[in-house]
Amino acid sequence: MTATDAHRTIEAVFRIEFPKLIAGLARIVRDVGLAEDLAQDALVAALEQWPKSGVPQKPGAWLMAAGKFRAIDRLRSRKLHERKHEELGRDLDAEVEGVAAAIEASLDDPIGDDLLRLVFISCHPAISREARVALTLRLLGGLSTDEIARAFLVPEPTIAQRIVRAKRTLSDAHVPFEVPRGDELAGRLSSVLEVIYLIFNEGYSATAGDEWMRPQLCEEALRLGRILAELAPDEPEVHGLVALMEIQASRTRSRTGPGGQPILLLDQDRSRWDQLLIRRGFAALNRAELRARTLGLPNGPFALQAAIAACHARARTAMDTDWARIASLYDALGRLAPSPVVELNRAVAVGMAFGPAAGLALVEPLTSEPSLRGYHLLPSVRGDLLAKLGRLPEAQAEFECAASLAKNVRERDLLLERAARCAAGSRT
């Protein structure tokens, strides 16, 4: 094997083993920052030895052993250091051996639990949301700081610093390396799901960001979601999130036109929707709903959003969409997680199911909603409903307003086109 071949193999192995390695070492040393350093040390050792000795049969086990020895070394020198400053009566060797024995014993635990612990600590509320995203992508995704920086269009040193500070915060706060239990679990799990979905959305809907990183982010988020679904199979909302991401990702090929312009859901070429992902999404949604039912819980927000996405996925053409069902799902979502945006979406669904007048009636109270001020979709939806009712001058005004609020050039152009069609006497 040439040096280059060996290198590439080692890189591939490392990418695969990195999160498990960090997770296992973090349990021993109780510090993710130190765990990452030790993992990097193990990588250096591999880069030195494997080109000569060949890649081991079980590379993961080799790396873990290498990391473990270095962990014991660190603990030993740390104890030595402490001893210089405190007068310990105990025998140093016996103490180190005790620690080593504890490490051995603890390594009987399945690696899955460690990975789950790593997921929870990376998404810990003690660090900022941006830091959670960066740390998760780094430790669980194995992305380099450069890749993360390109994905979020942020300078690389900013990301590097963000990650360093996050690890320090976790270390200083002595955040325990454990899976939260009882009352704590729901909130902490929410935080994890939020981070994963943030990553997905950054890839899915970002209008800025490196074009090569965007699909990568969706794939990363999907992978993390699927991994989490295996680690925490009893949590319905984990399956709900995976279902939502699989179905949304299924539309990737149909969402942009040849000029890069966005194509709205109802105008997309459905033959380009990925049926493999749709099928996986439906399966995940079934798991979510079944699990919730078994636990005697209502479907959570992710499962409901996934169910809405499934309604679209199920319809062979836009005309076949079950809008009444979508409306009732938004209704349930609105009761669970009330928000003006959800209500706006419900208005759209009601308008499609029961006529534009019914939809408009639901939009009216939203026009005075402060949090929707400046949100271009509000006048856009209102314009659409007014146009369908034949109130074209009012509709045109709404589309022009929406265009002025639009976040990017392509969306603005779409809205101005719609305004122009109203002026020309068209309801659609």
Place this chain on the structure above:
Amino acid sequence: MRVIVMVKATKDSEAGVMPSEQLLTEMGAYNEELVKAGIMLAGEGLHPSSKGARVRFSGDQRTVIDGPFAETKELVAGFWIWQVRSMDEAIEWLKRCPNPMPGESEIEIRPVFEAEDFGAEFTPELREQEERIRAGIEAQK
């Protein structure tokens, strides 16, 4: 990126010889690892080519040819579709697969075409806009 991973047939698989208990267990464990890693999208076994058929195309002519087919080593006996970051990762994962057949066998990996492969959805104008955004951010540093 996605890859399709194709297990090639052998005389045994073509003869309908079922895998041993041990192999089934090992394969099951391997498939579980793929699922746990979040990379497994799909996977199926195929019946021997004696149960298959081919359609040959020549101009407007269509000829149906029933299996079995002769070139055993080129036939596909089973496949997976994986979501991976690179061919290197796919190869590394594949190396960890238990030998799917008694004796020697081969498994082929091929990358699947993605949307991006079909070319310029990103026009020169959009590329320019992207550069301006990037430059703007650099200027603010």
